[in-house]
Every structure is written in structure tokens, then in C-alpha cells.
Amino acid sequence: MSSNKTDTRTRILDAAWNLLESSGGPAVRMGDIAKAAGISRQAVYLHFPTRADLLTATARHIDDAKGVDDRLAASRAATGGAERLDAFIEAWGNYIPEIHGVARALMAAADSDPAAAEAWADRMAALRQGCEAAVAALKKDGLLAPGLPPRQATDLLWTLLSVRNWEQLVGDAGWPQKRYVAAMKTTARRSLTTLAEPPT
Amino acid sequence: MSSNKTDTRTRILDAAWNLLESSGGPAVRMGDIAKAAGISRQAVYLHFPTRADLLTATARHIDDAKGVDDRLAASRAATGGAERLDAFIEAWGNYIPEIHGVARALMAAADSDPAAAEAWADRMAALRQGCEAAVAALKKDGLLAPGLPPRQATDLLWTLLSVRNWEQLVGDAGWPQKRYVAAMKTTARRSLTTLAEPPT
DNA sequence: CCTTTTACTTGACACTGTGTAAATTGACAG
DNA sequence: CTGTCAATTTACACAGTGTCAAGTAAAAGG
Structure with a gap:
């Protein structure tokens, strides 16, 4: 199902959001976000090909939420x-x-x-x-x-x-x-x- | 002799200055500066322990020159x-x-x-x-x-x-x-x- | 019930750039 | 010719991103 996929995706975005909000920008690594989302580092790359993609998606995610x-x-x-x-x-x-x-x-x-x-x-x-x-x-x-x-x-x-x-x-x-x-x-x-x- | 050492140091600073002036900031690597100064990358570290040291020294160097x-x-x-x-x-x-x-x-x-x-x-x-x-x-x-x-x-x-x-x-x-x-x-x-x- | 697909894990690896450590060169003194 | 000392080079360790191949567990679908 795609709902499961979306769930994980959202979890990643929320994790990225949280981490970036507390500890500043470049200090947050892909692995940190993965760990916070409860998945492996590589799984993040299944949803967001690059760091830049994840960051822009997170920005849009916040835009929507706020x-x-x-x-x-x-x-x-x-x-x-x-x-x-x-x-x-x-x-x-x-x-x-x-x-x-x-x-x-x-x-x-x-x-x-x-x-x-x-x-x-x-x-x-x-x-x-x-x-x-x-x-x-x-x-x-x-x-x-x-x-x-x-x-x-x-x-x-x-x-x-x-x-x-x-x-x-x-x-x-x-x-x-x-x-x-x-x-x-x-x-x-x-x-x-x-x-x-x-x-x- | 210390004059020789100083010469190399100045050559590094000038090289850094030139490169940073043309191609922007983080794109310039230690190796690029070394090559431009005509020495090996590691030789740069003999004069400036870290990248930050080199950058600040370059800034002061420009301050003096200008x-x-x-x-x-x-x-x-x-x-x-x-x-x-x-x-x-x-x-x-x-x-x-x-x-x-x-x-x-x-x-x-x-x-x-x-x-x-x-x-x-x-x-x-x-x-x-x-x-x-x-x-x-x-x-x-x-x-x-x-x-x-x-x-x-x-x-x-x-x-x-x-x-x-x-x-x-x-x-x-x-x-x-x-x-x-x-x-x-x-x-x-x-x-x-x-x-x-x-x-x- | 068996097969295929999906979502993820694990582990290894290539690549880039910084910084460190060990080996090498070369000039000069005795 | 040898010893010493500094400048320099070669080789290496490390961190972080991104890639790749193989394996697993569970849901979907015949």
C-alpha cells in the first residue's frame, strides 16, 4: 500500500524537521535523521535521493503544516x-x-x-x-x-x-x-x- | 633560513587570495591553493595547521596589503x-x-x-x-x-x-x-x- | 497455499576533502 | 663521508554522502 510508504516518508520529514529545528543546519547528518525516524540510513535514500531533496521536501512539509x-x-x-x-x-x-x-x-x-x-x-x-x-x-x-x-x-x-x-x-x-x-x-x-x- | 620560509608562506597566502577572489569560497580546496603556490598540499599544513588558520591569515594578509x-x-x-x-x-x-x-x-x-x-x-x-x-x-x-x-x-x-x-x-x-x-x-x-x- | 511485490535492512564500497604520521630528500657542519 | 636538521613528499586515517548487491518479512494476489 502507498499509505505505509507515505507514513514512513512523513516520519522522515518530521524527524528532519525536529532535528533541524533544535540542532542547527549542517550538523544534522542523514544518519541522524534516519535514526530519529527509526529506520536505516539507506532507507532514507529510498524516499529522498539526495540530501538536497530531503531538505527541500522538509521545507515544503513545514510550509504545508504551518x-x-x-x-x-x-x-x-x-x-x-x-x-x-x-x-x-x-x-x-x-x-x-x-x-x-x-x-x-x-x-x-x-x-x-x-x-x-x-x-x-x-x-x-x-x-x-x-x-x-x-x-x-x-x-x-x-x-x-x-x-x-x-x-x-x-x-x-x-x-x-x-x-x-x-x-x-x-x-x-x-x-x-x-x-x-x-x-x-x-x-x-x-x-x-x-x-x-x-x-x- | 627564515626568509625562505616566509617566502613560501607569502606565496601560499597570495595563491589563496587569488583563487578565493576568482572562484568562490568553499570550492577552493587546500590542494588547489598548494598547486597554485607550487608546493604540495601537505606543505601548506606546515605553515597553516588548519584550513581556518589559512583563511584567517589570508584575510589579515589582504587587510595589510589593502x-x-x-x-x-x-x-x-x-x-x-x-x-x-x-x-x-x-x-x-x-x-x-x-x-x-x-x-x-x-x-x-x-x-x-x-x-x-x-x-x-x-x-x-x-x-x-x-x-x-x-x-x-x-x-x-x-x-x-x-x-x-x-x-x-x-x-x-x-x-x-x-x-x-x-x-x-x-x-x-x-x-x-x-x-x-x-x-x-x-x-x-x-x-x-x-x-x-x-x-x- | 504458493508466488510475487513492496518496503526495508545489512553490509560493503567508491568518492571527496581534511588532517596526521612516517619516510624521504637535500643542504650544511664536522 | 657521515650526522643532523628542516622542508617536503608519500601514504594513510577519518568523516560524510551516495551507490550497489543481497537478504528478509509481510502483504497482495493468483
């Missing part, structure tokens, strides 16, 4: 450009900690593995699209800072909201998550728009 | 807070591309090697100090954005000027170096100060 699409859809629903920017930053910024374990592993793998690099690039492209849409909404409302082309505004917002920046502020600098989200909202407004402070 | 300290000293010399911020961003921002090869290798190595992680953390701490000083100069002139503690302003500036952000804007987004520096100046002013646009 309902990213729904959350981001909510930000798309916002009417005005300002609200939309805030909602997008809120949704994405609060999503980062939930995928951070896999994200770290994927970024590390991307350094040496082209497949992992592409998988990560895809996710970053999706984020960039969200930024592009938010910037377009700002422009439509005439809120975009003068002299700042939408393309560059998108690039800036995309960079501001990168996982690495979250790591640096929340991880290295020790910021609480709430402050991170608030600061990203303020910084985005100040650097991209003609708006005042966001509502607290 | 005169980072002098350049950053120039930014410290700026009188007003605004000029100082601009000068600092200018100096650091234009330094990033010159160390980028080693930086990439060091960041990648940091994922799995604690020694490399510490070496990289040291460099980032130095950058953070520069940011701290620039923020202090802003505060002294009363230019710091209201409601923004110096500590947080430092963290934000530090994150804004990270090597990863440079990579993303100049590398992934394809920005020319000049635009990067200009955008960092503008963004820093907008998000941290009460100042208007920087002079073009």
Missing part, C-alpha cells in the same frame, strides 16, 4: 499599500523562525550543492515576488519614496527581509522576535516610503 | 556625525568586494568549523565597533532618529552593512557597486537619522 500560503494570502488581502507592507512583513517575519532550521541547512548545502542552491534560490524568488507586490501596492498609492525605482525598492525590501538579517538581529544581536518585526516595519517605511511610523 | 586600517581611520577623522556615517559606509562598502572571496570561504567554513566561526565573529565584531562609533557620532550631533536607542541603531547599521547584504544586492540583484554604496548611505540616513538625503 500554512504559509494562507498567511501570505492574508497580507495580499490588505487594501492600502501601507497596510499591505505591514501585513507582509508581519507574515514573513514571523514565519522565518519556524523555517529557520531547514533554511540554515539549505543555505549551508547551497554552498557546495547546486541542487540545494537552486532550491534555495526558488524560495528566495518567491519572497522577492512578495516584496515586488508590496512595492507595487505602495507605488499605486503614491507612497513610494521619490527617486526610488520600484525595482530597486523591491531589491532593498527583499534584502532587508532576508533570513540572514533575521539571524543576525535575533540570533547574534539577541533581539526579541517582536522587536525584530517592529524594527523591520519601521525601517521599511523609513527607507522605502514617504510614510510616518507604523502603528504600534 | 590598508583597511588606514581607510577606516580616515572615516574616523570625519568631524560631523553625518559625514562620519557617510565616510564609514563608503570605506567599508568599498572594502567588501576586496575581501569577498575570503569572506565567503570563511563564512562557509564557519558552519562546520568552530575556529572559523570565531575568526569570522571577530571580524564582524570589529565591523560592529565601527558602526557603534558612527552611531555615537550621530547621537552626539543629535541626529539619531527619535525613539531609537543607540544600541539598536548600531545593530541595524551593522546588519545593513553585512557582507551577506552586499552579496544579495551586488551579486543576486545585479547592482553596480556604486549604486550599492549610494543606497546604503541613503538607507542608513533614512532609517537611523533625522537627516535628509546624502550629497550625491
Whole structure:
């Protein structure tokens, strides 16, 4: 039956998720995940041909479980450009900690593995699209800072909201998550728009 | 003789520099560097016990050759807070591309090697100090954005000027170096100060 | 009841890259 | 010609990913 197969597959994904969440990225080996899932290391390769495949599948698995699409859809629903920017930053910024374990592993793998690099690039492209849409909404409302082309505004917002920046502020600098989200909202407004402070 | 030894050491550092500058970080192996330096792979280990040691030594080697300290000293010399911020961003921002090869290798190595992680953390701490000083100069002139503690302003500036952000804007987004520096100046002013646009 | 298929296990192995240990070379001193 | 010492090379150990072949247990299906 395929349900049995799916069960094991899911067990692997859950095991990977757990391990990546606790102990960081590249430290988690295929064998660790197998052991946590209660199967042999080789059995993992029956379901996921390479480490990169397993990591990307885990990322999607988390997406499904956490309902990213729904959350981001909510930000798309916002009417005005300002609200939309805030909602997008809120949704994405609060999503980062939930995928951070896999994200770290994927970024590390991307350094040496082209497949992992592409998988990560895809996710970053999706984020960039969200930024592009938010910037377009700002422009439509005439809120975009003068002299700042939408393309560059998108690039800036995309960079501001990168996982690495979250790591640096929340991880290295020790910021609480709430402050991170608030600061990203303020910084985005100040650097991209003609708006005042966001509502607290 | 020690002059001979030093020669070999320097040849290794130059070889590492060259290779890291062209082909990115983790792709450059100890053997590649050895070959480029005209010695055997193992001979490299006589001068640098580990990969992390070689990478950090290469970074310092570049620092010396390019005169980072002098350049950053120039930014410290700026009188007003605004000029100082601009000068600092200018100096650091234009330094990033010159160390980028080693930086990439060091960041990648940091994922799995604690020694490399510490070496990289040291460099980032130095950058953070520069940011701290620039923020202090802003505060002294009363230019710091209201409601923004110096500590947080430092963290934000530090994150804004990270090597990863440079990579993303100049590398992934394809920005020319000049635009990067200009955008960092503008963004820093907008998000941290009460100042208007920087002079073009 | 027997056969085939499915999902997994076991164990060995190839490959890549770092780092270590032992053997070798070569110059120079007595 | 021999001893010594340092620089260097050859050979090896180790970790982790991914491959391969053979075996096993149980469910599916005639």
C-alpha cells in the first residue's frame, strides 16, 4: 500500500524537521535523521535521493503544516499599500523562525550543492515576488519614496527581509522576535516610503 | 633560513587570495591553493595547521596589503556625525568586494568549523565597533532618529552593512557597486537619522 | 497455499576533502 | 663521508554522502 510508504516518508520529514529545528543546519547528518525516524540510513535514500531533496521536501512539509500560503494570502488581502507592507512583513517575519532550521541547512548545502542552491534560490524568488507586490501596492498609492525605482525598492525590501538579517538581529544581536518585526516595519517605511511610523 | 620560509608562506597566502577572489569560497580546496603556490598540499599544513588558520591569515594578509586600517581611520577623522556615517559606509562598502572571496570561504567554513566561526565573529565584531562609533557620532550631533536607542541603531547599521547584504544586492540583484554604496548611505540616513538625503 | 511485490535492512564500497604520521630528500657542519 | 636538521613528499586515517548487491518479512494476489 502507498499509505505505509507515505507514513514512513512523513516520519522522515518530521524527524528532519525536529532535528533541524533544535540542532542547527549542517550538523544534522542523514544518519541522524534516519535514526530519529527509526529506520536505516539507506532507507532514507529510498524516499529522498539526495540530501538536497530531503531538505527541500522538509521545507515544503513545514510550509504545508504551518500554512504559509494562507498567511501570505492574508497580507495580499490588505487594501492600502501601507497596510499591505505591514501585513507582509508581519507574515514573513514571523514565519522565518519556524523555517529557520531547514533554511540554515539549505543555505549551508547551497554552498557546495547546486541542487540545494537552486532550491534555495526558488524560495528566495518567491519572497522577492512578495516584496515586488508590496512595492507595487505602495507605488499605486503614491507612497513610494521619490527617486526610488520600484525595482530597486523591491531589491532593498527583499534584502532587508532576508533570513540572514533575521539571524543576525535575533540570533547574534539577541533581539526579541517582536522587536525584530517592529524594527523591520519601521525601517521599511523609513527607507522605502514617504510614510510616518507604523502603528504600534 | 627564515626568509625562505616566509617566502613560501607569502606565496601560499597570495595563491589563496587569488583563487578565493576568482572562484568562490568553499570550492577552493587546500590542494588547489598548494598547486597554485607550487608546493604540495601537505606543505601548506606546515605553515597553516588548519584550513581556518589559512583563511584567517589570508584575510589579515589582504587587510595589510589593502590598508583597511588606514581607510577606516580616515572615516574616523570625519568631524560631523553625518559625514562620519557617510565616510564609514563608503570605506567599508568599498572594502567588501576586496575581501569577498575570503569572506565567503570563511563564512562557509564557519558552519562546520568552530575556529572559523570565531575568526569570522571577530571580524564582524570589529565591523560592529565601527558602526557603534558612527552611531555615537550621530547621537552626539543629535541626529539619531527619535525613539531609537543607540544600541539598536548600531545593530541595524551593522546588519545593513553585512557582507551577506552586499552579496544579495551586488551579486543576486545585479547592482553596480556604486549604486550599492549610494543606497546604503541613503538607507542608513533614512532609517537611523533625522537627516535628509546624502550629497550625491 | 504458493508466488510475487513492496518496503526495508545489512553490509560493503567508491568518492571527496581534511588532517596526521612516517619516510624521504637535500643542504650544511664536522 | 657521515650526522643532523628542516622542508617536503608519500601514504594513510577519518568523516560524510551516495551507490550497489543481497537478504528478509509481510502483504497482495493468483
